[in-house]
Amino acid sequence: MEPLVEPGPPLTAEERQRWSRHLLLPSIGDLGQRRLRAARVGVVGAGGLGSPVLAYLAAAGVGELVLVDDDAVEASNLQRQVLHGAADVGRPKVDSAADALARQAPWTRVIRAPERLTSDNAARLLAGCHLVIDGADNFATRYAVADACEQLGVPEVFGSLLQHDAQVAVLWSTAAGGPGPGYRDLFPDPPPAGSVASCAEAGVLGALCGAVGSVMAVEAVKLLVGAGEPLLGRVLVLDALSMSWRTVHVRASTDQDDDGRGRARAARAAVPPPRAEEEPLPADAEVTPRQLAEALAGGVDVVLVDVRTEAERALGALPGAVAVPLEDAVAGVLPDLPPGRVVVHCRSGARSERAVRALRAAGHGEVAHLRGGLLAWAADVDPTLVVV
Numbered sequence: 370m371e372p373l374v375e376p377g378p379p380l381t382a383e384e385r386q387r388w389s390r391h392l393l394l395p396s397i398g399d400l401g402q403r404r405l406r407a408a409r410v411g412v413v414g415a416g417g418l419g420s421p422v423l424a425y426l427a428a429a430g431v432g433e434l435v436l437v438d439d440d441a442v443e444a445s446n447l448q449r450q451v452l453h454g455a456a457d458v459g460r461p462k463v464d465s466a467a468d469a470l471a472r473q474a475p476w477t478r479v480i481r482a483p484e485r486l487t488s489d490n491a492a493r494l495l496a497g498c499h500l501v502i503d504g505a506d507n508f509a510t511r512y513a514v515a516d517a518c519e520q521l522g523v524p525e526v527f528g529s530l531l532q533h534d535a536q537v538a539v540l541w542s543t544a545a546g547g548p549g550p551g552y553r554d555l556f557p558d559p560p561p562a563g564s565v566a567s568c569a570e571a572g573v574l575g576a577l578c579g580a581v582g583s584v585m586a587v588e589a590v591k592l593l594v595g596a597g598e599p600l601l602g603r604v605l606v607l608d609a610l611s612m613s614w615r616t617v618h619v620r621a622s623t624d625q626d627d628d629g630r631g632r633a634r635a636a637r638a639a640v641p642p643p644r645a646e647e648e649p650l651p652a653d654a655e656v657t658p659r660q661l662a663e664a665l666a667g668g669v670d671v672v673l674v675d676v677r678t679e680a681e682r683a684l685g686a687l688p689g690a691v692a693v694p695l696e697d698a699v700a701g702v703l704p705d706l707p708p709g710r711v712v713v714h715c716r717s718g719a720r721s722e723r724a725v726r727a728l729r730a731a732g733h734g735e736v737a738h739l740r741g742g743l744l745a746w747a748a749d750v751d752p753t754l755v756v757v
């Protein structure tokens with residue numbers, strides 16, 4: 370991978386001493402350290418993930434950090450947001466974090482943006498950044514960050530966690546000039562509002578933020594200096610309770626079509642959006658979670674077809690479900706499947722409904738979909754299923 374940053378002027382004697390352990394590394398060395406010092410990194414969120422990321426990037430010698438957070442420190446943040454202390458409760462997080470960084474790493478310039486990042490201001494707030502870290506905790510912000518990165522032509526390091534589970538990835542869409550995939554390639558549909566629990570609702574193991582934020586900082590340093598292989602096209606999935614780390618490969622494409630966008634994006638664009646005036650589905654084209662659970666318990670031959678992305682499936686899936694790419698299903702194509710009633714499912718039921726309409730139109734007359742998707746399954750049948 371090419372470095373994201375051009376090296377700045379030579380290091381001073383003091384800087385050489387400070388970063389001597391990096392200078393010893395062939396992957397960083399003198400040039401890499403000068404690249405870090407010339408780097409400007411946007412960090413969205415100075416919370417659980419932002420805290421370790423900011424601390425490690427500043428310690429590593431990143432020259433400028435653009436810190437976006439509109440929140441104030443709360444007592445319940447101190448369990449994991451280690452940049453803030455008990456005396457900071459009530460202060461804006463950008464001020465508390467900037468003060469902590471000034472004590473720890475006065476060589477790093479921190480640009481404070483105590484604003485809510487939205488799709489309207491994201492590109493302005495993150496302008497000039499070589500790389501963006503998404504340490505936010507909500508989908509609207511993730512899509513706004515992803516779209517700003519696409520507009521600015523830069524990659525993002527993405528991290529998310531809930532309870533004891535976490536995911537990390539480097540995302541760089543082909544539309545942003547990267548090799549793909551981007552955030553929207555992996556998560557094409559924002560979930561319905563209120564359908565995903567937050568850390569405030571479901572809890573989070575505080576120390577896990579340190580582990581995940583450190584991995585994000587490592588990926589950021591690698592990208593800035595061009596070291597090693599970034600987590601591109603792979604999602605690192607961490608289950609802290611069993612302490613298993615695994616990487617799930619996700620589809621990336623370097624194929625470029627006419628407007629410079631890659632196949633992953635083209636495939637997504639090919640998925641027809643639901644039409645406002647669509648005919649209601651026939652009754653036999655939908656099953657509820659309870660009906661499906663009863664059919665499975667009663668020994669009915671059911672073939673479960675999961676049309677979600679690999680990254681979504683990695684967190685939790687129905688046992689025995691067959692993965693079929695959504696773009697195949699909406700093109701009316703199914704692979705050879707064992708005999709039985711095909712039940713297509715996704716996260717919320719929106720993609721599976723589109724798939725079932727297309728499959729029925731293509732002659733697969735018996736297929737049905739799970740109404741409400743796995744979210745409804747988790748709510749009505751199996752609350753232990755992780756659906757993100």
Ligand SMILES: Nc1ncnc2c1ncn2[C@@H]1O[C@H](COP(=O)(O)OP(=O)(O)OP(=O)(O)O)[C@@H](O)[C@H]1O
Pocket residue numbers: 413414415416417418437438439440445446450462484485486487504505506507510567568569
């Ligand atoms: N659009 C946004 N603009 C600016 N900051 C954001 C935005 N979205 C999220 N953040 C910030 O990202 C941080 C996420 O931190 P974290 O996930 O640890 O949760 P929290 O909101 O601080 O805590 P809790 O969920 O327990 O109340 C928060 O400080 C939040 O203010």
